[in-house]
Amino acid sequence: MLLFRERKQIKKKRDIEKWQKALLEGNPSEDSDIFKLVKMLIQRQYDPVILFSFSKRECEFLALQMAKMDLNDDQEKTNIETIFWCAMDLLSDDDKKLPQVSNILPLLKRGIGVHHSGLLPILKEVIEILFQEGLIKCLFATETFSIGLNMPAKTVVFTNVRKFDGDKFRWITSGEYIQMSGRAGRRGIDQRGICILMIDEKMEPSTAKMMLKGSADCLNSAFHLSYNMLLNQLRCEDGDPEKLLRPHFTSFKLIVLFLILRNKQRNWK
Known part of the structure; x- marks a missing residue:
């Protein structure tokens, strides 16, 4: 070697x-x-x-x-x-x-x-x-x-x-x-x-x-949630799993998707 x-x-x-x-x-x-x-x-x-x-x-x-x-x-x-x-x-x-x-x-x-x-x-x-x-x-x-x-x-x-x-x-x-x-x-x-x-x-x-x-490439989050992350977050005294997810790009995209779907639902009514 x-x-x-x-x-x-x-x-x-x-x-x-x-x-x-x-x-x-x-x-x-x-x-x-x-x-x-x-x-x-x-x-x-x-x-x-x-x-x-x-x-x-x-x-x-x-x-x-x-x-x-x-x-x-x-x-x-x-x-x-x-x-x-x-x-x-x-x-x-x-x-x-x-x-x-x-x-x-x-x-x-x-x-x-x-x-x-x-x-x-x-x-x-x-x-x-x-x-x-x-x-x-x-x-x-x-x-x-x-x-x-x-x-x-x-x-x-x-x-x-x-x-x-x-x-x-x-x-x-x-x-x-x-x-x-x-x-x-x-x-x-x-x-x-x-x-x-x-x-x-x-x-x-x-x-x-x-x-x-063609259009620009889609932005995708590189964040991957693991069991270790959740367990380490729960070990903390004020641990909150939602706080771990909230600032990430994936959460932002899901919120935007939710708002789009909600607006579509209102239009159908």
Whole structure:
């Protein structure tokens, strides 16, 4: 078991070193579809661009294909370096030497960013600041970037419209599409936002219609009542099982459903 873990750590270290080397040298993939697409968007001044991928590895792989593209002038590169190291001053000297910290800067200076859960929190925060300031023109991100953060762009690109949900590969839902495509178009700046889907397989018209024109996903409560919860509540001196249920979303939905049914009953009378 220990030997297996050591092998796994060695393989992971080699993968990281390989990624870091490619990040510094640039990956000559100028003939790739993603490179041509981003180049066209930049030439037509459709930046900033957010390119959504559904895996951290794919985010990094696609970003490396852009490593030869330089989207910033000398002044912007200086500003990026200043902001970057001002933020990194919060880290200890040892943390500043981490490969993830030192090796992502060359990519950022070219105006290309990566944003996913595998990055250090301080790095994600810096990348968000640089993107808001217009210093990152092309950002490769996972779908978590579309949730909660106010980071609009002129163009949103879906590098794929199928994702693995932990069980199987499936088409993205209309709610997921709405959430991510909603980043396209900056209020007060752009008259319209641009959304591009990269599709490399056959899609039925009904599937496309449901994805693009469907309604947002229904909200469902993740709260699950168990016997232990009820027993622990009853053990308390002023325990009240109803108090446990009252503030949850499921209770709210049931109350709304009750009011709707009651109004219907009154109309029938």
